[in-house]
Amino acid sequence: MPVSAQTAAEQAAGKTAVKAPATIPDLSVNWIAGGGRTTFSDYQLTEGGEARFKAYDFMKDDPAYMCIGASWTRIWLNPNVVVELRQTKEEIRMRYEWMDIERIIPLVDPLAATVKRNNVKGHPALGYSAAWYDGDTLVIDTVDVAPGYITTMDLRAGLPQSRRMHTVERLRRDGDILTIETTHVDAANYRTPVTSTIKYRKTDWEIMKYGCTPEEAAVVAPR
Numbered sequence: 001m002p003v004s005a006q007t008a009a010e011q012a013a014g015k016t017a018v019k020a021p022a023t024i025p026d027l028s029v030n031w032i033a034g035g036g037r038t039t040f041s042d043y044q045l046t047e048g049g050e051a052r053f054k055a056y057d058f059m060k061d062d063p064a065y066m067c068i069g070a071s072w073t074r075i076w077l078n079p080n081v082v083v084e085l086r087q088t089k090e091e092i093r094m095r096y097e098w099m100d101i102e103r104i105i106p107l108v109d110p111l112a113a114t115v116k117r118n119n120v121k122g123h124p125a126l127g128y129s130a131a132w133y134d135g136d137t138l139v140i141d142t143v144d145v146a147p148g149y150i151t152t153m154d155l156r157a158g159l160p161q162s163r164r165m166h167t168v169e170r171l172r173r174d175g176d177i178l179t180i181e182t183t184h185v186d187a188a189n190y191r192t193p194v195t196s197t198i199k200y201r202k203t204d205w206e207i208m209k210y211g212c213t214p215e216e217a218a219v220v221a222p223r
Helices: 047-055 072-077
Strands: 030-033 082-087 091-096 101-106 128-134 137-143 148-151 159-161 166-174 177-185 194-203
Touching: 047 159, 072 148, 072 177, 072 194, 101 128
Parallel strands: none
Antiparallel strands: 030 082, 030 194, 082 091, 091 101, 128 137, 137 166, 148 159, 166 177, 177 194
């Protein structure tokens, strides 16, 4: 994949240097949703974004019925499934029980002119990601997403995303709680960022195979 025209430095808020951690935060355990209340920021749709949101039809538009992830917010929102997170000096590895998604994210210098990014094959709306540490926080930066939806759940089902969307996940551990703050910036659909804050807790549960098939995916109204 050609490197995005935007460098990681240009994408970083304020284009300022990140703070190198004194010690790498230990995130390498298994996590499960349920560490606290999930919240969304206030956001304002553009006229085009509002039209796309209102046109969403869960029975034909939700990519989950084809066993495809819609966005990283949507994946983190899924209840009662385990996420296995492992760290090395070169990369972050995440296995999500939901949809059996395996994510390998290279650790990079965010101020470099170009950075290596990886995608998840078969899930184009999840884009290409790179990661680095900012103090005690793991930052995951994602660009080059396919058009789709930030979430397909609850009252926000159908919030749109375009190819212009830039996503930043910030993961911070406090004891046995992992807070995932995910910010989506997409000028084609929103006048302001869309930020979700989701809390996971440490678990001894092991990952199970999800085994989604489009033939068996159930259609359940999200709102």
